[in-house]
Amino acid sequence: MANLEEELQTRRTFAIISHPDAGKTTITEQMLLLGGVVREAGTVKGRKGNFAKSDWMEIEQKRGISVTSSVLQFDFDDKRINILDTPGHEDFSEDTYRTLMAVDSVIMVIDSAKGIEPQTKKLFEIVKERHIPIFTFFNKLDRDGREAFDLVDELESTLGIQAYPMNWPIGSGQILAGLYDLYHKQVEVYRPASNAERFLPLNEAGNDLAQANALQENPLWDEVRDEIELLQDAGNEFDEDAILRGELTPVFFGSALTNFGVETFLSTYMDYAPAPAPKKTATGTLVEPTDENFAGFVFKIQANMDPNHRDRIAFVRIVSGEFTRGMDVTLQRLNKKLRLSNVTQFMADSRENVQNAYPGDIIGVYDTGNFQIGDTIYAGKKAVEFEELPTFTPEMFMRVRAKNVLKQKSFHKGVTQLVQEGTIQMYTAWDSGEYILGAVGQLQFEVFQFRMENEYNTEVTLEPMGAKTARWVNAEQLDPRMASSRNLLVRDRNDAPVFLFENAFAERWFSDKYPDVELETKL
Ligand code: GDP
Numbered sequence: 001m002a003n004l005e006e007e008l009q010t011r012r013t014f015a016i017i018s019h020p021d022a023g024k025t026t027i028t029e030q031m032l033l034l035g036g037v038v039r040e041a042g043t044v045k046g047r048k049g050n051f052a053k054s055d056w057m058e059i060e061q062k063r064g065i066s067v068t069s070s071v072l073q074f075d076f077d078d079k080r081i082n083i084l085d086t087p088g089h090e091d092f093s094e095d096t097y098r099t100l101m102a103v104d105s106v107i108m109v110i111d112s113a114k115g116i117e118p119q120t121k122k123l124f125e126i127v128k129e130r131h132i133p134i135f136t137f138f139n140k141l142d143r144d145g146r147e148a149f150d151l152v153d154e155l156e157s158t159l160g161i162q163a164y165p166m167n168w169p170i171g172s173g174q175i176l177a178g179l180y181d182l183y184h185k186q187v188e189v190y191r192p193a194s195n196a197e198r199f200l201p202l203n204e205a206g207n208d209l210a211q212a213n214a215l216q217e218n219p220l221w222d223e224v225r226d227e228i229e230l231l232q233d234a235g236n237e238f239d240e241d242a243i244l245r246g247e248l249t250p251v252f253f254g255s256a257l258t259n260f261g262v263e264t265f266l267s268t269y270m271d272y273a274p275a276p277a278p279k280k281t282a283t284g285t286l287v288e289p290t291d292e293n294f295a296g297f298v299f300k301i302q303a304n305m306d307p308n309h310r311d312r313i314a315f316v317r318i319v320s321g322e323f324t325r326g327m328d329v330t331l332q333r334l335n336k337k338l339r340l341s342n343v344t345q346f347m348a349d350s351r352e353n354v355q356n357a358y359p360g361d362i363i364g365v366y367d368t369g370n371f372q373i374g375d376t377i378y379a380g381k382k383a384v385e386f387e388e389l390p391t392f393t394p395e396m397f398m399r400v401r402a403k404n405v406l407k408q409k410s411f412h413k414g415v416t417q418l419v420q421e422g423t424i425q426m427y428t429a430w431d432s433g434e435y436i437l438g439a440v441g442q443l444q445f446e447v448f449q450f451r452m453e454n455e456y457n458t459e460v461t462l463e464p465m466g467a468k469t470a471r472w473v474n475a476e477q478l479d480p481r482m483a484s485s486r487n488l489l490v491r492d493r494n495d496a497p498v499f500l501f502e503n504a505f506a507e508r509w510f511s512d513k514y515p516d517v518e519l520e521t522k523l
Helices: 002-010 024-034 053-063 094-102 118-129 148-159 219-234 240-244 262-272 405-421 442-455 504-513
Strands: 011-018 071-076 079-084 105-111 134-139 162-165 167-170 178-181 186-189 199-201 248-253 295-303 312-320 327-331 336-340 362-367 376-378 396-402 425-429 435-439 460-467 469-472 487-491 497-501
Touching: 002 011, 002 079, 011 024, 011 094, 011 118, 024 071, 024 079, 024 105, 024 134, 024 262, 071 362, 094 118, 094 295, 105 118, 118 134, 118 148, 134 148, 134 262, 148 162, 148 248, 167 219, 167 248, 178 219, 240 248, 248 262, 295 442, 396 405, 396 442, 405 425, 405 442, 435 442, 442 460, 469 504, 487 504, 497 504
Parallel strands: 011 079, 011 105, 105 134, 134 248, 162 248
Antiparallel strands: 071 079, 167 178, 178 186, 186 199, 295 312, 295 376, 312 362, 327 336, 327 376, 396 435, 396 460, 425 435, 425 487, 469 497, 487 497
């Protein structure tokens, strides 16, 4: 199947992680412009405010399933790009984390005035744990930002990753003059007088312009050349293998809003971002993307909030083989045969139904309730089961009850199904057996509450428990008397004991008192 090999080699599937307002939407728009998908910026998704928490349900109801911004597929250069959305703000949820399980590399966008912010750090931890290659873009260079050295330093020390600057800013804000592009041995000029002056080649040694140019009169020029010298003497070596292992991040500077440095970034990224990777099975073997039998896994399920359309859409990342519309597959968990006919794909610039998809691509399968997050589907006779998706440590907890005590049966059914589907995590208090929901984002509670009412006809009461730190303990080391007023003991859905600590202080107190008990986190 030469076709399969060719197709998958062109795929680049990635996510953009950032803290809200760093410029993720703006850079995505510039990419779509570069890919010729849109003609003007501002068309990708609703602007700020649309996704405010209170509006969310209403928006979902009005527009039905919102798949358009979850995955964007388009062509750039000779590559087919799949960008997977990792929602932040109030839309932050376990889906945001799980999406990172379906990409081959990640772009991290950082506001160069602010540096590393909390949400970036959280998402980065997951990326690092999975050894996903990561590329850094310091954005908003058209504004006064922090010193480039300072930013790179913070990146390395806060995130514990090595950095390799691919280009270096010549000034920022009002005095931004350009980018010293070490990698392409040229200077990219900010607001050049003519298109011909956009890129100025460096000399053979890479330390001065090849031709005389007014830029050399700029007082910043000598300063930047000194900095480059320092980088070359004391900085990291460029090491492609280290990039692919996620140990070294190539660093770029630019300004998404003024479309400066974005094209250079994207085309260099395309040179190094990996093609679709093999994936581990539950038994530890690898499924290669070139394996001609189709296989994929579900990393996200989006319920339709419209009561007239109770279907859901399961997002499947293709791992191997070729998807063709109408093909028969097996849903591994239930050993159930399904025909994949009602499937959407996500080409950003065409409405037509794409008939084929390849490793790296995402397909959206309309589902009436068969799928759970983490499910494997495969074609052919040989059964495939991919390794389980990780569980994430929840940070928010709510006690949950049915408002009406006569609704216990549907309450239990709803909770069980929604937990199984991966909507939210559930714990039970060790003593009282009361239900406690855990999530990484507020949105998960809202979706849970909404679906309980609309799909299971059960109103629920959610009672916030304040911030908690969840730590798993080994059942053999557990003594239920370790529970106190500051650490609630609960069971997770596999009956494993978990302590919910009020704060880091309470956790330290516990560790001092029981030094032999190991406290574990999930991802
Ligand atoms: P997101 O929350 O990460 O998706 O951020 P947005 O792309 O929506 O950007 C947040 C704000 O920063 C918007 O007002 C953008 O216009 C602005 N912005 C994004 N990139 C740049 C940039 O390069 N320079 C400047 N000055 N503003 C930018």
